[in-house]
Amino acid sequence: MALNEPWSIKSRAHVCSVTELHFVAGESFYTAIFPDLDTGGYMRKDFSIKGWKNRREGEQTPFSFWKSVYQPPVREEEVEVTDESPEDLLRRLVNEDEDHTENVRYILAIMLERKRQLKEADTQFVSDGIIRIYEHRKTGDVFIIKDPNIPLSEVESVQQEIADLLDSGGRRATAEEDTSATEAVADSDTGDSGVI
Numbered sequence: 001m002a003l004n005e006p007w008s009i010k011s012r013a014h015v016c017s018v019t020e021l022h023f024v025a026g027e028s029f030y031t032a033i034f035p036d037l038d039t040g041g042y043m044r045k046d047f048s049i050k051g052w053k054n055r056r057e058g059e060q061t062p063f064s065f066w067k068s069v070y071q072p073p074v075r076e077e078e079v080e081v082t083d084e085s086p087e088d089l090l091r092r093l094v095n096e097d098e099d100h101t102e103n104v105r106y107i108l109a110i111m112l113e114r115k116r117q118l119k120e121a122d123t124q125f126v127s128d129g130i131i132r133i134y135e136h137r138k139t140g141d142v143f144i145i146k147d148p149n150i151p152l153s154e155v156e157s158v159q160q161e162i163a164d165l166l167d168s169g170g171r172r173a174t175a176e177e178d179t180s181a182t183e184a185v186a187d188s189d190t191g192d193s194g195v196i
Contacts, residue, residue, distance in 0.1 A: 009094055010044035012140030014072075018051030023070040031121070031142065032065035033133065044142055064122040064133050074138060086111055089165060094143055102148045103158045104165070109134050109145045111162075118143065 015022050016029070023029055023046075030052045036043040042063060047055070084092065090108040093101045109132065112118040118134040121142070125131075130147040150158060 009091055010042075010142045012070075012142075013044075013046040015046075016048040016051040017045040018054060019048055021048060023048065025070065025072050027070045028067055029070050030065055030067055031135070031140070032062035033142070033144070034060055034062050042144065064124050064131075066121040066133075066135075068121075068135065068140065071138070071140070084166060086115075086162070086166065087117060089162070090143065094145070102146055103150050103154070104162055105145055106132075106148050106150065107155070107158050107162060109143060 010033075012031070013023075028049055030047045030049070032045050032047065033042050034045060035041075086108055090105060090112065093105050093108070109118060113120060113134065117137060119137055120132055121135040122133040123130060124133070129149065132145045132147050134143040134145060135141070136143070
């Protein structure tokens with residue numbers, strides 16, 4: 001796995017994990033990511049200001065934490081979408097957590113940050129690199145993205161890979177499809193229609 005620990009997108013809680021009181025719109029609260037000793041991954045907890053201050057002495061130290069302002073979920077109109085948006089693609093790739101998509105996930109996160117859909121909530125330096133923690137501005141969902149330290153010379157090819165994934169509905173062409181596409185282009189270049 002890309003992060004060496006299981007992780008999927010974690011949504012914002014609507015109640016404090018200590019006081020169990022519901023958050024209200026505009027209330028400041030803390031989000032904390034803790035190592036999950038049972039699974040070897042991470043878990044998210046959200047705390048009211050009072051709950052954060054009243055955590056027990058000696059309680060587990062968070063891997064990362066930050067302060068946010070609670071916004072209740074916005075009910076969005078359901079729109080039938082056939083293609084994956086950059087956000088949909090990022091969500092899927094984070095959940096699949098395959099090593100070969102690390103560069104794509106990182107560039108997608110930067111794109112969504114520039115579009116002001118995500119904001120970087122924290123950066124953690126770990127033994128094998130940098131982990132960037134992004135929070136979705138509307139939903140509060142947390143995305144943990146490893147910074148693959150992409151050389152500038154490779155950024156354009158990663159951007160092209162993202163464009164290809166978005167154009168193809170988010171799926172990679174198989175070797176057989178690539179061969180068929182190449183043969184079709186070769187046939188059209190020679191004028192051969194394939195009919196005997």
